[in-house]
Amino acid sequence: MNKIASTDISPPPGGPVTLDLYAQRQKIQVRSVSGFFQNIRVVTIWGMLTVFMALPWMTWKGRQALLFDLPGRHFYLFGWTFQPQDFIYLSWLLAIGAFSLFALTVVAGRVYCGYVCPQTVWTKIFIWIEKFTEGERNARLRLDRSPLTINKVLRRSMKHAGWMAVALATGITFIGYFSPVRELYGDLWHLRLGFWQVFWVLFFTATTYLNAGWMREQVCMFMCPYGRFQSVMFDRDTLIISYDAKRGDPRGSRKRGSDPHALGLGDCIDCDMCVQVCPTGIDIRDGLQFQCIQCAACIDACDGIMRQMGYDKGMVRYTSENTLETGQPLHVLRPRLLGYVAVLSLLCGLFLYSLAGRIPLTVEAIHDRNQLYRESNDGTIENSYLLKVMNESQQMQRYSLSLEGDKAIHVEAMTPPSFSLRPGEMVSLPVTLEADPGYLADSHYSIRFVIAEMNDTNVKQAAAGSFLAPASR
Amino acid sequence: MSNFWSCYIIAIVALNIGLCLWLLNWTCKISSDEKGGETTGHSFDGITEYNNPLPRWWLWLFYLTIAFGLCYLTLYPGLGKYPGYLHWTSHGAHDQEQMEYEKQYAPMYAAYYAVPLEKLAKDSSALQVGNHLFEINCAACHGSDARGARGFPNLTDKDWLHGGSPQQIEETILNGRDGQMPAWGPILGEQGVKEVANYALSLSDRKVDPALATVGKPRFAAMCAACHGGDGKGNQAIGAPNLTDTIWLYGGDEATVIKTITFGRNGHMPAWKDTLGPERVHLLAAYVWSLSNSASP
Numbered sequence: 001m002n003k004i005a006s007t008d009i010s011p012p013p014g015g016p017v018t019l020d021l022y023a024q025r026q027k028i029q030v031r032s033v034s035g036f037f038q039n040i041r042v043v044t045i046w047g048m049l050t051v052f053m054a055l056p057w058m059t060w061k062g063r064q065a066l067l068f069d070l071p072g073r074h075f076y077l078f079g080w081t082f083q084p085q086d087f088i089y090l091s092w093l094l095a096i097g098a099f100s101l102f103a104l105t106v107v108a109g110r111v112y113c114g115y116v117c118p119q120t121v122w123t124k125i126f127i128w129i130e131k132f133t134e135g136e137r138n139a140r141l142r143l144d145r146s147p148l149t150i151n152k153v154l155r156r157s158m159k160h161a162g163w164m165a166v167a168l169a170t171g172i173t174f175i176g177y178f179s180p181v182r183e184l185y186g187d188l189w190h191l192r193l194g195f196w197q198v199f200w201v202l203f204f205t206a207t208t209y210l211n212a213g214w215m216r217e218q219v220c221m222f223m224c225p226y227g228r229f230q231s232v233m234f235d236r237d238t239l240i241i242s243y244d245a246k247r248g249d250p251r252g253s254r255k256r257g258s259d260p261h262a263l264g265l266g267d268c269i270d271c272d273m274c275v276q277v278c279p280t281g282i283d284i285r286d287g288l289q290f291q292c293i294q295c296a297a298c299i300d301a302c303d304g305i306m307r308q309m310g311y312d313k314g315m316v317r318y319t320s321e322n323t324l325e326t327g328q329p330l331h332v333l334r335p336r337l338l339g340y341v342a343v344l345s346l347l348c349g350l351f352l353y354s355l356a357g358r359i360p361l362t363v364e365a366i367h368d369r370n371q372l373y374r375e376s377n378d379g380t381i382e383n384s385y386l387l388k389v390m391n392e393s394q395q396m397q398r399y400s401l402s403l404e405g406d407k408a409i410h411v412e413a414m415t416p417p418s419f420s421l422r423p424g425e426m427v428s429l430p431v432t433l434e435a436d437p438g439y440l441a442d443s444h445y446s447i448r449f450v451i452a453e454m455n456d457t458n459v460k461q462a463a464a465g466s467f468l469a470p471a472s473r
Numbered sequence: 474m475s476n477f478w479s480c481y482i483i484a485i486v487a488l489n490i491g492l493c494l495w496l497l498n499w500t501c502k503i504s505s506d507e508k509g510g511e512t513t514g515h516s517f518d519g520i521t522e523y524n525n526p527l528p529r530w531w532l533w534l535f536y537l538t539i540a541f542g543l544c545y546l547t548l549y550p551g552l553g554k555y556p557g558y559l560h561w562t563s564h565g566a567h568d569q570e571q572m573e574y575e576k577q578y579a580p581m582y583a584a585y586y587a588v589p590l591e592k593l594a595k596d597s598s599a600l601q602v603g604n605h606l607f608e609i610n611c612a613a614c615h616g617s618d619a620r621g622a623r624g625f626p627n628l629t630d631k632d633w634l635h636g637g638s639p640q641q642i643e644e645t646i647l648n649g650r651d652g653q654m655p656a657w658g659p660i661l662g663e664q665g666v667k668e669v670a671n672y673a674l675s676l677s678d679r680k681v682d683p684a685l686a687t688v689g690k691p692r693f694a695a696m697c698a699a700c701h702g703g704d705g706k707g708n709q710a711i712g713a714p715n716l717t718d719t720i721w722l723y724g725g726d727e728a729t730v731i732k733t734i735t736f737g738r739n740g741h742m743p744a745w746k747d748t749l750g751p752e753r754v755h756l757l758a759a760y761v762w763s764l765s766n767s768a769s770p
Contacts, residue, residue, distance in 0.1 A: 019505050019513060023526035218528060370613055371622045377719045384618040386608065413618060413629075427601075428608060430618035 027144070028217060030127055031137040031276040035300025044115045045124050052118075053169070056176035061394070068178050074424050080355075081392055081424060085362065092351040099347060101226070103340035105233040107332060108318075109240050113227060114295035119219050122170070122212035123279065129162040137276060163213045164205070171205035217280040221291055231290065236321040237331045241294050243274075243285040243316050244324065251285075256309060267311050274298035274316060284316055359458070360393035363451045365431075365465040372468040380434050381469045382412060387429040389451055391421035398454045401431070405447030408439035409467050418454065433467055443471040479553030486552055490542060497535050582752035590639035593759035594766065603760025606753055610745070619764050624723055624740065629764045632720045636709045637765065643758035645742060647751065652712045652740030654733065657696060661734070669693055670730045676705040676717045677725075712740075 058065040060078045067076040075082040082089065101112055113120060134140045134155045146152055176184050179197055187193045193201070211219055220227050234240070248268030254260060260267065268285070275283045277298060280291040284298045296318070303313040323330055366386045374382045391397050400418040403411055412434035421427060431449070445467040453459035505514035505524075512521045549557040556562075585599050593599050608617055614625045621627035626634060634652065635645050658666060671681040672689030694703060700713040707715035714722060722740070723733050745754055 017505050018502050019524050019526075020502055021524070021526055022501055022529045022532040025528045025530070222527065222531065366617075368612070368617050370616065374616070374620065374622055375724075376620075377721065377725070382620065384616045384620060386612075386617040413620075428604070430604075430608075430612075430616075432618045432620060 025218065026281065028279065028281040029137045029140045029144070030279050030297075031273070031301075032127075032131055033273075033277040033297050033301045033304070035303055037296035038300050041115055041124070041295065045121045048116050048118070048121045049125065053173050056173060056181040064180055064182075066177060067180065070178055072424070079394065080358075081360065081394055083362070083390070083392055086358075086392075089351070089355065092347065092354070096344065096347050096351060099340055099344040102233055103337060103344055105230055106235070106238060106334070106337045106340060109234065109238050110227070110230055110292070110294040113220065113230075113293035117293075119211060119216075119224070120293065120295065122166075122208060123216050125166060126163055126212040126216075127279075129166065130159055133159040133162060160213075163209055167205045167208040167212070168201075170208045171201045171203070174204045175201050217291065217293075220280065220293055227293070228290070235334070235336065237334055239318045239320055239330070240288050241284060241292060241296060241299060241316065242288065242319050242321070242324055243268075244314075244319075245285070248285070248315050267306070267309075267315050269305065269309060271305055273301040273305055277301045288321075359461050360391070361397075361399075361451065361453070361459055361461040362388070362390040362392060362426075363449060363461045363463040364388040365449045365463040367465060367468075373470065375470075376434070379437065380412075381437050381440065383433045383467050385431045385433070385449075385465060387414075387431050387449060387451075387463070388426060389419075389421065389429065390426040391423060393459070394423050396423065397421055397456075397459065399451050400454055402450045402452065403433070403447060404450055404462065405467070406435075406445045409433055409435045409445060409447060435467065435469065437469065440469045443469050445469070474554055476554075482553040483555075486546065490539060493539055497532070497539075501532055582750075582756070586752040586755050590643065590755070590759050590762060593756070594639070594763040596759075599756060600760055600763055603756040603763075606749070606757050607760055610749065611757070619761070624738075626722060627720070628761050630720065631765055632715065632718060633709065634707075634712045634714055634722075637762075639758055639762045641709075642762050643754060646754045646757055646761075647744065647746045649744030650712055650740070650742040652738065652742075654738040656735065656737035658735035661692065661696070665692060666731055666734045669697065670727060670734055673697070673705065673716050673730060673734075674725075674727065677719055679725075 055066055056064065060076075063076065065076070065078050067074075069075065073084050075086075104111060130140065134143055143152055143155065172184065172188065173181070175197060178200075184193070184197065187197070215223075246266075248266045250264065250266055251268040251270040252263070252265045253269055253271075254263055254265060274285070275281075275298075277300075278284070279295060279297065280293060282289050282291045284292070299316050299318070302316040306313045306315060320330055322328060364387070366388070368384045368386070372383075374384070376382050387401070389399060398418060398420045401411065401414060403409065410433070411431065413432040414429060419427065419429070433447070447465050447467050448462040449465060450460060450462045503513060505512065511523065513524050515522045546552050547557070548559045549561050551557070581602075585593060585596075585602070588596070588599070607615075607619065611619070615621050615628055616625075619628040626632075631637065633641070635641060635650050657669070661669060668685045668689035669692050670689070671685035672687075672693050675681045675686045693705075697705075700711060701707050701716055702713070705716040707713045714720075719725065721729070723729060723738060745757075749757070
C-alpha cells in the first residue's frame with residue numbers, strides 16, 4: 001500500500017491484463033525521527049564508522065596492526081602473521097560470524113541489518129548529509145519538484161560534494177587495510193599513488209557513493225542474499241517489528257482529546273508517520289514484509305505520536321507473532337536457538353584452541369620425484385628431499401633440523417646445517433638422508449623432519465616423509 | 474579452422490545474442506488472467522505470486538551485458554576466424570608477461586653476470602638465486618641435492634667428466650655435453666668383454682679374477698686406452714670417465730660394467746644457452762661449482 005502515489009494506476013477490471021515486470025524505482029524521501037531506538041542507532045552507526053576509520057591507524061609493535069598485504073601474501077593481525085595457507089582460520093571466523101548472525105536472527109530478527117550493517121551505516125550517514133544540505137523530508141520533496149534554480153543547484157552540489165567526501169574517505173580508508181595507510185595518505189597528498197592504488201580507491205569511492213547515495217534500500221531488497229534468506233530463520237517467537245492491529249484498527253483521524261471508542265476507532269490515527277520514516281518505503285501496518293530491515297524508525301515515530309495523543313506507547317513495537325496473537329510472554333529459549341548457541345560455542349572454542357596452538361612455522365618435505373632412492377658409491381642408500389621452511393613469526397628465527405624415525409636413517413648432507421630466516425621468509429633446502437643397507441629390513445620407512453627454533457623450544461614443527469630403499473637385496 | 478566452422482561459430486554466436494535480445498523483450502512483460510492484475514497469474518497448489526516488479530535499471534543491466542558481449546567480440550577473438558581488433562592471443566599474453574619479468578629482473582642478472590664465477594660462488598644471495606634455478610631446471614635429473622642418479626653425474630664431488638673448473642662447468646651448461654661409449658660387444662665377443670671388464674675393475678683395486686684381468690689388459694690397451702688412457706684415468710677433453718676411482722656413473726658391479734662395455738652408453742646433457750640465456754647459466758655455474766668447493770656459507 002503506497003500512500004505517496006496518488007494516481008490510480010489499477011487497470012480496468014475484467015479480462016487479461018499486461019503486467020510490467022520492471023518498474024521505475026520510487027524515490028524514498030525519509031523523514032527524520034528521534035526516539036529510544038534511534039538514539040541506539042546513532043551510537044551503533046557512528047561507532048561502526050569510527051571503528052572502520054580508526055582501525056587502520058592502530059599500530060602494533062611499530063607496525064600497522066591490521067594490514068592485509070595481498071601482493072606479499074602476508075596478513076598481519078596484531079601479533080599474528082597469517083599466510084594464504086592459514087585461510088582455514090578465515091573459514092573458522094566466517095563460520096562463527098554466520099552462526100552468530102543466525103542465533104541473533106532467531107532471537108531478535110534482522111537487528112544486524114537495522115543497526116550495524118555497512119549498507120545501513122553509510123546510507124544513514126548519507127541521509128544526514130542530505131538533511132543538512134537540502135532540509136527535512138518536506139523541503140526535499142519540494143526541492144525534487146521545483147524547477148532548476150540557483151538554490152537547487154547549490155544545495156544539490158553541496159549534497160553530492162558531501163557524499164563524495166565521505167565516499168572518498170571510505171575508499172582511502174578501505175585501501176588502507178591493504179596498503180600501509182600512512183604511506184597511502186602521504187603519497188595521496190603528494191599525488192604519488194600507483195595506478196592500482198588510485199584505481200581501487202576510486203572503485204570503492206564510486207561503490208560507496210552509488211550504494212549509499214543512489215541504491216540504498218534496493219541493495220537490501222534486490223542484492224543482499226542475507227536479507228532474502230533470513231526469513232527461514234524466523235519462527236513465531238522471533239522478535240519482529242509489528243503493528244498491533246487489535247489495538248490500532250479501525251484507523252482514522254480524530255481530534256485530540258476525543259474518545260476513540262465513541263467514534264468507533266482504534267488507537268491508530270492514520271497519520272502516516274510510520275510510512276514516512278521508513279527507509280525501505282513500506283507500511284508496517286501491512287504486516288511483516290521482506291523489505292523490513294528492523295531499524296525501528298516506525299516504533300519511534302509511532303511512540304512520539306502516541307505520546308502527543310496521550311495514548312500508551314507501543315502500538316508498533318518489537319514483539320513476536322506468538323505474543324501478538326495470544327498475549328503470552330515472549331518465549332526466548334527454543335531448541336533452534338539452543339542448537340545455534342551450542343554450535344557457536346563449539347566453533348568459538350575450537351577456533352581459539354587452534355589459534356592458541358598455532359606454531360608460526362611451516363615445514364614441508366617433498367621427496368625427489370625422479371628416483372626413489374640412490375645407491376652411493378660406498379654402498380649406502382640415499383634419498384633426497386626438498387625441505388621448504390617458512391618463518392611465519394614476526395621475529396628473526398634460527399632453525400636446526402633433526403630427524404625422527406628409524407635409527408639407521410640419518411642426515412647425510414644439508415646445506416647449511418642451521419639457518420636463519422627473516423619474518424615471512426621461506427627457503428627451499430635440499431636434504432639428503434642416508435642409511436646403511438645392512439640395517440634396513442624394509443623398503444619403506446616413515447620419518448619426520450623436525451625443524452626447531454634454536455632458542456625457543458615452543459617453536460617446533462615437523463613434516464612427515466618417507467625413506468625408500470630397494471625391496472630385495 | 475576451416476571457413477565452414479568459422480561461419481558455423483559466427484552463426485551460433487549471432488543467433489544466441491539475437492535470442493537473448495528477443496528473450497529480454499519477451500519476458501519484461503507478462504499477460505495475466507487475474508482480474509485487477511495484482512498477481513502474475515501463476516498459481517501453484519493454490520499459491521499465487523504477487524507482481525513485485527524489479528527496478529527498471531535491472532533490465533538495463535541485462536541489455537548492458539549484451540552491449541558488453543558485442544564490444545568483447547569486436548575487440549577479442551570469438552567470432553570464428555576473426556582475430557579481434559586488439560589481436561589478443563593467449564600465447565601473446567604469456568610472451569608479454571614473460572617479457573615484463575625479463576625486464577624487471579634483467580638488471581639483477583646483468584649485475585651477477587659481470588661478477589667472475591669464483592667471486593660469485595661466495596655471494597650467498599647469488600647462490601640462493603642459483604639454487605632456485607637449479608631446483609627448477611636441473612633437479613629433475615641431478616636430484617634436488619645435486620647428488621645425481623644412475624646415468625646423471627653427482628655434482629657435489631670432485632670427480633668431473635668434462636672438467637671441474639668454474640669456466641668448464643659454465644661451458645658444459647651452456648652448450649651441453651654428449652658422452653659416447655661405443656658398444657664393444659660385437660667386436661670383443663662375450664669372453665672378451667668379460668676379460669676387459671675384469672681388468673677395468675682391477676684398476677680401482679677391486680677383487681677380480683686375476684686370470685681374466687691379465688688377458689684383458691692387452692685388449693684394454695688396444696681398444697679402450699685411446700679414450701680412457703693407458704692408465705685408465707680417463708680424458709676430460711672428450712668426457713671419458715676415470716676408471717681408477719670408485720665413482721661409477723652407471724654402476725660399478727661386474728654385471729653392470731659388462732653391460733656397459735657390451736652395449737655402450739649414451740649420456741646427454743642438453744645445452745641450456747637458448748633456454749636460460751647466458752646470465753642465468755652464469756649463476757647456475759657458480760652454484761654448481763660452489764657445491765664441491767665448500768666456500769658456500
